[in-house]
Amino acid sequence: MIRDLFSKKRRQAKIPRDEAKKEVPEGIMAKCPECKSICYIKELRKNDMVCEQCGYHHRLTAGERLHCTIDEDSFQEINAGMISKDPLNFPEYEEKSRIDREKTGLSEAIVTGTASIGGYPVVIAVMDASFRMGSMGSVVGEKIVRAVNRAIEDKTPFILFSASGGARMQEGVVSLMQMAKTSTALRKLHEENLLFISVMTHPTTGGVSASFASLGDVNLAEPGALIGFAGRRIIEQTIRQKLPDNFQTAEFLLEHGQLDQVIHRHHMKNTLTTLTALHQPQEED
Amino acid sequence: MPEQLPFEKPVIELRSKITELKEFTDEKGIDLSGEITKLEARLEQLEEDIYGNMKPWDRVQLARHSQRPTTKDYIHHLFTDFFEMHGDRLYGDDAAIVGGPAFFEGTPVTVIGHQRGKDTKENLFRNFGMPHPEGYRKALRLMKQAEKFSRPIICFIDTKGAYPGKAAEERGQSEAIARNLIEMAGLRTPVICVVIGEGGSGGALALGVGDRIYMLENSTYSVISPEGAASILWKDAGEARAAAETMKITAPDLFELGIIDAVIPEVRGGANRDVITQAENIREYLEEAIHSLKKKDKEDLVQERYEKFNRIGEYTYVNDANTEE
Numbered sequence: 150m151i152r153d154l155f156s157k158k159r160r161q162a163k164i165p166r167d168e169a170k171k172e173v174p175e176g177i178m179a180k181c182p183e184c185k186s187i188c189y190i191k192e193l194r195k196n197d198m199v200c201e202q203c204g205y206h207h208r209l210t211a212g213e214r215l216h217c218t219i220d221e222d223s224f225q226e227i228n229a230g231m232i233s234k235d236p237l238n239f240p241e242y243e244e245k246s247r248i249d250r251e252k253t254g255l256s257e258a259i260v261t262g263t264a265s266i267g268g269y270p271v272v273i274a275v276m277d278a279s280f281r282m283g284s285m286g287s288v289v290g291e292k293i294v295r296a297v298n299r300a301i302e303d304k305t306p307f308i309l310f311s312a313s314g315g316a317r318m319q320e321g322v323v324s325l326m327q328m329a330k331t332s333t334a335l336r337k338l339h340e341e342n343l344l345f346i347s348v349m350t351h352p353t354t355g356g357v358s359a360s361f362a363s364l365g366d367v368n369l370a371e372p373g374a375l376i377g378f379a380g381r382r383i384i385e386q387t388i389r390q391k392l393p394d395n396f397q398t399a400e401f402l403l404e405h406g407q408l409d410q411v412i413h414r415h416h417m418k419n420t421l422t423t424l425t426a427l428h429q430p431q432e433e434d
Numbered sequence: 435m436p437e438q439l440p441f442e443k444p445v446i447e448l449r450s451k452i453t454e455l456k457e458f459t460d461e462k463g464i465d466l467s468g469e470i471t472k473l474e475a476r477l478e479q480l481e482e483d484i485y486g487n488m489k490p491w492d493r494v495q496l497a498r499h500s501q502r503p504t505t506k507d508y509i510h511h512l513f514t515d516f517f518e519m520h521g522d523r524l525y526g527d528d529a530a531i532v533g534g535p536a537f538f539e540g541t542p543v544t545v546i547g548h549q550r551g552k553d554t555k556e557n558l559f560r561n562f563g564m565p566h567p568e569g570y571r572k573a574l575r576l577m578k579q580a581e582k583f584s585r586p587i588i589c590f591i592d593t594k595g596a597y598p599g600k601a602a603e604e605r606g607q608s609e610a611i612a613r614n615l616i617e618m619a620g621l622r623t624p625v626i627c628v629v630i631g632e633g634g635s636g637g638a639l640a641l642g643v644g645d646r647i648y649m650l651e652n653s654t655y656s657v658i659s660p661e662g663a664a665s666i667l668w669k670d671a672g673e674a675r676a677a678a679e680t681m682k683i684t685a686p687d688l689f690e691l692g693i694i695d696a697v698i699p700e701v702r703g704g705a706n707r708d709v710i711t712q713a714e715n716i717r718e719y720l721e722e723a724i725h726s727l728k729k730k731d732k733e734d735l736v737q738e739r740y741e742k743f744n745r746i747g748e749y750t751y752v753n754d755a756n757t758e759e
Contacts, residue, residue, distance in 0.1 A: 234748035236691065237682050240667075256752055287747030294744060316635075316657045318666060321681045322693055325657040326746040328636060329643050332615035333740045339616070356657070359596075359636040363612040378607040378636070379598030387598050397603060405604050 181205050183373075197414050206371050206414055208351060210253070211260040211277040214310055218418055219264040219273065226262040228295050233257065233288045233320065242319040249280045257288040258313065261296040263303065267422025269429075272300040276312040278352065283313035285357055286320040290327030293361060294334040301337060306344035306425050311362040315355020328360035335364050344428040346421065348412075349376050349399070367424055368408050370399035371417075376407075437500050441492040442703065445484055448477050485702050488652070490678040490687070494660060496652040496704040497631050503709040504563075505532060505547030505590040508630065511713035512720070513538050513545060519576060521568075525605060528569030530561045530593070531641075533576045535585065539721060544580035546573050546641060547590030550631070564597035567610035570640050574614050577621060586624040586724050589641040594659065596637030611640040618643035619743075620736060624727035626720060628698070629653040629685075630705075645739050646723045647693070649685035650712075651700040655693075656683035693746060 179190045183205035193200070197217040198207035209217070215224055232250070235242050250256060258280040264273050274296045276283045293309070300307040316324040338345055347365030349358070351374040359378050362368075370376060377397035385392055395401045399411045412420050438446055452473050459466050488496075496502065509516050513536035520527040533546035550563030557563075573589075580587045596607055618625060627644035633655030649655060658666075663681050664673035682688070685697040698719055705712040727735065 230752040231749050232752055234750055236748045237680070239680065250752075287749045291747050291749055318658055318663060318681075321657055322655055322683065322688060323691065323746060323748065325635060325639060325655075326693060326743065328612075328639055329615050329619070330743045330746055332612065333619035333643070333743045336616050336619040337740065340620070356636055358608040359611040359640075360615055361612070363606075363609040364616055376608075377603050378596065378611070379603065383598045384600060384603070388600055390600070392600060396600070405606070407606050407609060 179207075181207075199414050204372065204413070206351065206373055208278060208312070210279060211255065211275040214275045214277075214350075215260070215264070215273070217414065218275075218310075218421070219266050219271075220268065223265040224262050224273075225264070226260065227299060228261060228292050230256050231288050231292060233286050235319075236287070236323045237319065237321050239319040239321070245319075246281065253277065253279050255280050257292070258283045258285070259289045259292050261292045261299075263299065263305075266308070266418060266425060269422065269425040270303065270305045271421075271425060272296050272303065272305055272307045274307070274309045276310060276357075278312040278314070281317060283311075283352075283357075284315060284317035284324070285313060285327050285331075286317035286324045287327065289313075289317075290324075290330045293331045297331075297334040297338050300343055301341050304341075304343065304430070306346065306428060307338060308346045308348065308421060309361065309365075310348045310350055311353045311357050312350045313353060313355070313357040313362075315357055325356065328356050331361040332364065335361055344425070346424060348417070349408075350374050352376070354378070354380070354397075363407075366428075369410055369412050369417075369420070370402065370408050371414060372399055372411055374399040376402050439492070439495045439499070441489070441495070442484060445477065445480055445703075448473065448480060452477065481702065489675075490684050491660075491675040493652045493684045494654055494674075494678050496706075497654045499704060499706050500552055501706040502631055503705050503712060504552070505545075505549050505592060505630065507709050508590060508713055508716060509536065509545055509547075511710060512717055513543070516545065520572070522571035522575055524571055525568045528561075528566050528572060529559055530563050530565040530597070531569035531573050533573060535580075535583075538586075538588070538724070541586070541724065542583070543586045543588055543724070544576055545588045545590070546576055547630075548593040548638075548641065550592060561597060563593045564595060565593065565637060565640075566597055566599070566602045567605045567607050570596075570610040570614050573641060574617055577618065577625075581621050581623045584623055586626065586728065587621070587644075588720060589625065589627045589644065591627060591629040591633045591638045591641050591655075592631035592653075593634050593637050594632055595634035596640070611636045614640040615643055619739060622732040622736060624724065624730075624735060625739070626723045626727070628716060628719075629655050629694075634659060643739070643743070645727055645735060645742070646695050646719075648696050648698050648719055648723075649688060649694050650698050650705060650716075651685050652704055653685055654678075654683040655685075655688055656681055 180187050181200040184203035186202040259276045261274040346367045349370040353362050353376045402408045516536035517534045519534040532549045548563045551557035551560045625644035626646045627642050629649040660674035660678040661671040663677040665671040688694045701708045701711050
């Protein structure tokens, strides 16, 4: 209306100041993506990054994972500092890897080593989704193979926490072949009658889900973790249907017979201890 | 009318011009043989230029050609007494994978392959050659059977990928693929894999853990389709041509990367031109592979297969400081 033009009440768009935009100050407070409750990061850390209100499992870095899973000071890293070459001379790959190394303090998307859990010696591998989405390239494949070999040498169980978007596109078919490489290594572990526990954490998808992560003697997952082969969007486009909210969650997989149990983070260490105890070598008659 | 691909348009145009001139000669009785000979020489040169310098994207299109020979075509031309076996004994039968025992040069073998269709109707039945978990489980059942009866296994790989569907996820697509990888790794019988068309990601690899991996000259093998790579890299699926080059997905590329054992030559212009000659080209490689692999001790075979895949990957150390091992 014309009258509005002369009205004294000018309607102005409010432009919030940048710092006001952030709902929670970074580094001090954290907001739960599930229940939206806000809490101190310090408190969250004390609770192993599990939301006090709703039990949402925040992502962990490899270091945090080790801290809340294994016996204190028991970790001895193996093959530290291994980094990928650039087999395809892929644009920007080396640069992006370098940036991720600086950002995360990791050399690659997986940390491997020996440790003890509840007093039992194990070989453990932990993936970290903050490095190149935890994607599997040459280094992830090679470090898993070497960790498996170490478990065979030491005759200990092998425990792997996966967190990965799948194959690393920048390494092309070389990354695809890591699926076969890790699986053939696990075959050796299997032939030695050694235990492999696969723990799938958020997210475990694509080529990682379709290789070593699905091959545990025991397959476990954390609550709410996204686990699946094909991406949700691709499936929705292919079948032209909306998928249920719980599709490809740990609980969904449990219901469909793909997992042995879904284990809360607070119970993970005890569970792994029990499973390891159950699989100690028995004297043959 | 056979499908024409953009890159071969000049060849097809010239060829039809020659045909036209020949008809003209016959009809009007005018002698144009000089012209025709000249043009035929030019055609030869043009074919040489075009098919001798194929770009990755040209090969992608040939690999996807609707009339490209499929697994069943090669079974028909290379094997006798093929007995198709259906079902995974767990859930159902997946028409996107076919397999069963057959004779190859008088030797019993098990042949398994992805099966796509050549027209819409057949493609719907075959789900465009994109398997569900039951397809992979059927393949594994047949492989285990081959091992039991000491038959070499021949796998033809030809799929865009495992089917991205709801039911496939519910029934454990990931587990089905992973299970094939670990079980194929331990098969105590020779396994020979031939990529005959598209080798799409994990869905292809699930038939791909072998002692020999061959690719037809114009086939592809990749972790993601060129379109998929382009949409991630440049947020534009239209850049697929560039992605096909960057991703190194052609047979010559994979041979150079040391992933495959050999490139099987194709009939000039693509396998779709002459399936019989193409089958003979494949036969040579299968004969040689079966002959040399059958002589091997079974434990050595499995160990060498392990080492073959264990070698794949390129890594170094930060500051070259070799920390351990």
